[in-house]
Amino acid sequence: MQESRYNPGRIEEKWQRIWQDQEVFRSTHEDESLPKYYVLEMFPYPSGRIHMGHVRNYSIGDVVARMKRMQGYNVLHPMGWDAFGLPAENAAIKNNTHPAHWTYQNISYMRQELKRLGYSYDWSKELATCHPGYYQWEQLFFLQLYQKGLAYRKKAPVNWCPDCLTVLANEQVEAGLCWRCEAAVVKKELFQWFLRITDYAEELLQDLEKLAHGWPERVISMQKNWIGKSQGMEIEFPVNGLSSSVKVFTTRHDTLYGATFMSLAPEHELVPELIRDSPEQDRIREFIHRVSAQDQEERTAEETVKEGVFTGRYCINPATGENMPIYLANFVLLEYGTGAVMAVPAHDQRDLEFARKYNLPVRVVVRPEGHDLSPDDMTAAFSEPGTAVNSGQFSGKPTAQVQEEIADFLENKNLGRRKTNYRLRDWNISRQRFWGAPIPVIYCPQCGTVPVPREELPVLLPQEADMPLDGRSPLPELDSFVQTTCPECGGNARRETDTMDTFVESSWYFARFTAPRRKDAPFEPRAIKYWLPVDQYIGGIEHAILHLLYARFFVKALRDLGYWSLEEPFANLLTQGMVLKDGAKMSKSKGNVVDPDEMINRYGADTVRLYCLFASPPEKDLEWSDAAIEGSCRFLNRLWRLVEELGPALSPVGPCVDMNAAELSPQEKELRAAEHGALRKAGRDMLERFQFNTAIAAAMELVNALSQHKEVLTARSSGKKALSSALSTVLSIMAPITPHICEELWSRMGYKTSLARTPWPEYDSRALLQDEVLVVIQINGKLRSKMSVPADMDQEELKSLALEDAKVQKHIQGKSVTQLIVVPGKLVNIVVK
RNA sequence: GCGAGAGUGGCGGAAAUGGUAGACGCACUGGACUUAGGAUCCAGCGGUUUGUCCGUGGGGGUUCGACUCCCCCCUCUCGCACCA
Missing domain, CATH: 3.40.50.620 (HUPs)
Incomplete structure (x- = not known):
């Protein structure tokens, strides 16, 4: 006995069971005769419960997976757990338990949550990174x-x-x-x-x-x-009175003649040697200690004043032969370059500020186009290209040329070498x-x-x-x-x-997913070759550097260990936006969290999925609205009632059933055009652009067209055929988005095979052709009138018809028509003076 | 400061290649059906001086025609930020 009311809870459970029992989503093994598609969402940390961000992420992935399956791809769509991590320890301490216990408990709860959402994962491939079978x-x-x-x-x-x-x-x-x-x-x-x-x-x-x-x-x-690549030179400055030299990295070796002092990071390795004989040792040590004790935020803040201390030592500028006092400066970072900077105050703002503060010489070595700089009272460093001055044999040449010549000069004298520096550590x-x-x-x-x-x-x-x-x-x-x-x-x-850092686990899990139970090796070469790279990866932008950089590195390093010839892990990446509530990211402390479980209980998984996909395109943030989700629920109810009402009268002939255009009534033709048009738009939006919101809108429009014409159409057998076909198309379009209700309605319409195994229908562009089209009439580019005309009307006819139009007549009265633009099937623009 | 992205009704958001701005939905208004309805159905819904003109952050430009292309400016969001 079938229920006539839409009861999401019941049908969702029913179809989840069927999918599971029939192993609908188990990926065929590496079947080289089938095109493969590997869609992956960033796996979650098992924190206890899934949140709306997960629901959004995984709903997007599921649409892609289901749609690709309908298109005949052999799809790999796995799910697992990024299961090592600090919160497990903290929770274990709090609850007096072992992190493993807490973690596995969370996994089993969250797995149920994901299953309730009807995601089409191949659960036989599930893995947890905290399992020795993985981390070994x-x-x-x-x-x-x-x-x-x-x-x-x-x-x-x-x-x-x-x-x-x-x-x-x-x-x-x-x-x-x-x-x-x-x-x-x-x-x-x-x-x-x-x-x-x-x-x-x-x-x-x-x-x-x-x-x-x-x-x-x-x-x-x-x-x-x-990664921060920059090209420059490494130059050595011998220290006066010691055998050591200070090595700097600079991109502005063209300003070498203007380097008047040296700045080192307080933690620089040469410092102990430099200050060993200094009478000011205590003062210097105090400075080093104070600066190193600052946390990074404080030390690198913009407000932090530049300060430094003189070491008492000098090094020699290899170009001028002059002595340069060596300072320690709080703004020089040990991590970057060599931890030492040749200071060119005339051409670097930081160095200028430092020089003014400690009364150090400023020497102009680059002259701007058209005016001179005055070293004694300049307050802004000039860091643009110009002409070299005060630079010995290089004077008079443009900056770019000086760069090359000084580089050659230093390399010949073995005082420096060209060097590429990276910020990456x-x-x-x-x-x-x-x-x-x-x-x-x-x-x-x-x-x-x-x-x-x-x-x-x-x-x-x-x-x-x-x-x-x-x-x-x-x-x-x-x-x-x-x-x-x-x-x-x-x-x-x-x-x-x-x-190990837990980011190590997530750097290769996508590869292990292709053969997660393999006992004697981390990977199965055949599976690796077939499935990788991931065709579509989906996750939050917060991993733009972290996880996504580490994973790329791992793929290259494992390639060099001989595991594969893969170059990159993720061919396509979609970064979805955050889920917001009241304009802010959901968080316990703000008290604006919407619980997925609660929403599923109230509306069912299909409504929650639909809303997540409909409310905004995936890349943008999604503002959660308790009111707007009602609309998604309402739509599914309307769809349900429509099938309940029409279903008994229709036989399952669709979607996109062949029809003889010559025998169709105007309404039938119109519905058919709407059906094929919606399908074209939905297919393009969903697959080419990942714009699920507009694809859903197209399906909604088709439902509206169906409801509008249903009375008239049920009167004829060809009308019923058109209705059945269009309704079937709606279900096909919506199937990847709201799979449970679509499966149920599909079977109620009399189809025998699961919609999940039904191919994505193909639209017929001939069905889009209409007898009459609406042509708009503009006067000087402004919309003035519209007319409905046969689709094949030629330009001349359109022109004269447009000019005869009553509203047009009124607007062009007393003016002369200078030009007529016709876009066939679309518009006529009358240009008048 | 550097880099990227975005500014469209009360709101979320649409408008491939320049060609009917506001699809679809939410909220709202009126009506129908009802004991009632927060259910459903029908109609309306950018502003306006309402057969009028104005409207896609502002100002210029290109074009028969600009949300869309070009220039300048403003605002917001995100990322990086003393990177030598």
């Missing part, structure tokens, strides 16, 4: 990278988040704050493991061009900026936290750093660990974990207790 391969990659010198350990000033009690990679510090908790990050000297992403800087930059068509320009430019992957993949390394007092032998992998994260209440990792104090024997000498040794 990551440990293997680490060993192989270590062997190749792409993973290394060094002591370095690193970013320390005092709240998370761990270090952060540079990418994870945003304006001096921790990306996760927004605490002010401080510098700390620690031994850490790094991945040599800088080896790939140039390739990561160059290959952005390959992504130009598939990735948003915004993301590409953000990555470009982050190596990726610090050590984390002083528990809930992550252990770094598979052993420290032996005899043999030093020894990698864990491959056959001893995985290094398991212990299940028995008690979480210290203060958030520190339990690993360093867990003897059963730490105490081990050296694989080389067999003596007592200690394990590394840091774990």
